[in-house]
Amino acid sequence: MFTTYRLELPEPVTLNKLQIPVFTHMFLQNVSAHKVQVDPIQGKRISVTYLSSYPREQIEREVAIFLERFTPEHDEASASSAEILEPELNMVELDEPPLEKLCSCCTPGNQRNISDDLLEQRWLTLLKNQELAYHRPIITLLEYFDQSYVDYVGRRIGDCQQRQYSVLLPASFAEKMNYFHSAPMHLLLATHLSHDHETMKSFAADVSANNGKLPQDCGPYLETPPYILQSAPCYKVYMEMEDQVFEDNTAFVLKGQSFRNEGKRVYLLERLLNFTMREFVFLGTPEYVTRMRDLTLGWTIEWMEAAGLKGECALANDPFFLPGKVKQNFKVPKHVKYEVRADIPYKNDTISIASYDTHGDFFAKTFNFRLRDNAETWSGCIGLGLERVVWSFLQQYGLQSEHWPAAIPESVK
Amino acid sequence: MSVAAEPLVYFYVPGYKPNYIEYAMTFYPMNIILCLEDGTPEEKKLEARYVVKNALQEFSSDSEHTLIVRVNSVHTPHWEQDLEELVPERPARIRLPMVRTAEDLRQVERKVQDVIHQRSLNYSPSYEVMIECCEAIFNLGEIHQASQNIYAFTFGGTDYFDDCVAKGLVDPALEVRKAKQKLGEYCRSVGLQCFDTTYMAYRDLEGFREDCLLSREYGFTGRSVIHPDQVAVVQDIYGISIA
Ligand SMILES: [Zn+2]
Numbered sequence: 001m002f003t004t005y006r007l008e009l010p011e012p013v014t015l016n017k018l019q020i021p022v023f024t025h026m027f028l029q030n031v032s033a034h035k036v037q038v039d040p041i042q043g044k045r046i047s048v049t050y051l052s053s054y055p056r057e058q059i060e061r062e063v064a065i066f067l068e069r070f071t072p073e074h075d076e077a078s079a080s081s082a083e084i085l086e087p088e089l090n091m092v093e094l095d096e097p098p099l100e101k102l103c104s105c106c107t108p109g110n111q112r113n114i115s116d117d118l119l120e121q122r123w124l125t126l127l128k129n130q131e132l133a134y135h136r137p138i139i140t141l142l143e144y145f146d147q148s149y150v151d152y153v154g155r156r157i158g159d160c161q162q163r164q165y166s167v168l169l170p171a172s173f174a175e176k177m178n179y180f181h182s183a184p185m186h187l188l189l190a191t192h193l194s195h196d197h198e199t200m201k202s203f204a205a206d207v208s209a210n211n212g213k214l215p216q217d218c219g220p221y222l223e224t225p226p227y228i229l230q231s232a233p234c235y236k237v238y239m240e241m242e243d244q245v246f247e248d249n250t251a252f253v254l255k256g257q258s259f260r261n262e263g264k265r266v267y268l269l270e271r272l273l274n275f276t277m278r279e280f281v282f283l284g285t286p287e288y289v290t291r292m293r294d295l296t297l298g299w300t301i302e303w304m305e306a307a308g309l310k311g312e313c314a315l316a317n318d319p320f321f322l323p324g325k326v327k328q329n330f331k332v333p334k335h336v337k338y339e340v341r342a343d344i345p346y347k348n349d350t351i352s353i354a355s356y357d358t359h360g361d362f363f364a365k366t367f368n369f370r371l372r373d374n375a376e377t378w379s380g381c382i383g384l385g386l387e388r389v390v391w392s393f394l395q396q397y398g399l400q401s402e403h404w405p406a407a408i409p410e411s412v413k
Numbered sequence: 414m415s416v417a418a419e420p421l422v423y424f425y426v427p428g429y430k431p432n433y434i435e436y437a438m439t440f441y442p443m444n445i446i447l448c449l450e451d452g453t454p455e456e457k458k459l460e461a462r463y464v465v466k467n468a469l470q471e472f473s474s475d476s477e478h479t480l481i482v483r484v485n486s487v488h489t490p491h492w493e494q495d496l497e498e499l500v501p502e503r504p505a506r507i508r509l510p511m512v513r514t515a516e517d518l519r520q521v522e523r524k525v526q527d528v529i530h531q532r533s534l535n536y537s538p539s540y541e542v543m544i545e546c547c548e549a550i551f552n553l554g555e556i557h558q559a560s561q562n563i564y565a566f567t568f569g570g571t572d573y574f575d576d577c578v579a580k581g582l583v584d585p586a587l588e589v590r591k592a593k594q595k596l597g598e599y600c601r602s603v604g605l606q607c608f609d610t611t612y613m614a615y616r617d618l619e620g621f622r623e624d625c626l627l628s629r630e631y632g633f634t635g636r637s638v639i640h641p642d643q644v645a646v647v648q649d650i651y652g653i654s655i656a
Contacts, residue, residue: 039436039440047439
């Protein structure tokens with residue numbers, strides 16, 4: 001039923017343990033294979049398993065195209081990291097997080113895709129325009145995983161400042177950090193009609209003439225967007241801290257909405273235009289921010305292990321905050337972003353459920369906040385995507401709660 | 414079980430480690446030696462038999478690999494049990510360590526035939542006979558005559574070295590080289606395959622390459638490896654015939 005073949009990655013690609021999950025994920029997005037495995041010892045050899053009925057030449061062609069794009073000269077990610085390497089940016093080499101601990105080795109009991117079950121059993125219902133309604137079991141799981149994460153990680157961090165903010169990020173604030181350069185395709189903007197009376201009137205007339213529909217070209221009626229819909233909740237912390245001097249290393253905890261324009265790629269709870277994120281944000285010395293990276297990644301893995309969620313840590317290549325062009329002399333670590341990825345057993349793949357970004361002094365310098373006695377102030381944050389936690393949990397254990405790990409309390413089942 | 418793998422590289426995996434076996438099977442379509450002997454510590458012998466048995470069952474229809482079991486030698490208490498449990502799974506070949514005399518080999522063959530008869534198995538095994546002590550080199554011709562089913566001779570360098578040390582020989586390293594030369598020459602003269610020993614310093618690829626070149630000159634036709642980095646070197650060197 002399945003056929004396997006092996007090949008060596010082209011020079012100079014060699015994958016370390018932290019890069020393998022991301023490679024595997026991207027591979028499966030681009031190649032019609034059932035499974036891909038990367039030799040964890042050498043990081044050079046891969047084994048591709050595909051449905052025997054699929055033409056071998058086709059698979060080989062897909063693999064070749066994917067690998068060509070993946071090799072550094074052609075890789076988008078490295079093209080942008082080449083840009084980051086402009087002389088203004090001061091790269092700092094940090095130690096890697098403690099790899100040996102960063103794997104949650106559980107044994108999920110479900111191998112089937114649960115998408116149909118979710119809809120049939122009405123845990124989710126599909127509305128028009130790719131909108132979803134979450135029903136009670138999903139809501140309960142979202143609440144449970146959020147609370148248990150805050151309990152587990154928050155308690156270990158100790159004193160955390162709690163915050164709650166709106167979803168709107170003022171455009172002027174975003175401009176300061178060069179936000180609009182970084183990922184324009186993911187932008188969602190919030191605007192309103194121009195306050196001018198005449199404009200309002202002609203807008204209303206236009207709508208009436210158009211049978212209640214929005215005018216084809218709204219541009220002339222709209223203000224330049226005063227807001228964007230935030231892509232991560234933590235920006236508001238930096239906004240709050242603007243021009244502040246603070247005494248000690250500080251941790252914040254907040255839950256908020258994230259917006260990413262995923263276009264046609266949205267898929268149930270796996271990829272949403274708008275999802276919920278639980279975040280911890282750390283401001284303080286470089287040592288503190290780096291230490292919190294290692295600790296919170298480790299605790300996140302421990303928390304997953306406690307809940308039965310299988311996954312591992314990986315090195316990601318898309319730091320969310322770095323603009324294409326930087327003006328100031330920022331100090332930023334070489335590896336900005338580490339992800340925690342959870343297994344999706346039915347497709348032998350993983351998805352990112354959390355990530356820690358070490359921003360260096362990017363936000364501190366951009367928004368002029370600092371520690372009182374310290375020349376250098378850094379920031380970092382870890383965000384957990386709650387819908388994806390629930391999604392990967394259900395993909396790993398199915399909908400029948402009697403098959404869920406014992407750690408999940410009765411009240412949630 | 415089909416025997417498709419090229420007879421060049423022999424990938425050793427410890428029998429008690431399922432993840433190592435899976436690793437080798439996933440990435441290396443070649444001869445895999447499931448080792449119950451030195452690769453498996455005393456307290457894991459039972460577990461290893463169980464794992465190896467399962468591996469042989471699971472991969473019985475696999476056409477890319479040749480699965481060879483290295484059992485414990487007749488000079489240990491484990492060998493009979495090894496054969497009783499693993500012969501029924503019909504491994505492609507059985508690798509026999511520390512064969513000192515023709516009688517050692519006959520003893521194994523009798524035991525294997527017993528198992529085959531008892532269970533009415535349709536199985537004709539072949540053997541890779543390991544030469545790893547001075548007597549064996551001395552008895553080489555007799556050992557070869559003792560069985561019709563020898564697939565190859567293989568050399569066990571570490572044990573041979575230790576044997577020379579135990580016998581108080583002045584230059585054990587030289588003795589090892591001489592033994593290898595003799596074994597290689599013998600096999601070449603009778604047209605038998607001959608596989609060289611493992612090279613434990615797997616990070617030293619240059620040293621390994623030189624050692625392989627020399628071994629090919631002696632008459633060895635393939636080699637056992639313990640690390641994936643060594644695979645390409647063996648394929649490269651033994652893949653080219655110097656005849
Ligand atoms: Zn953040």
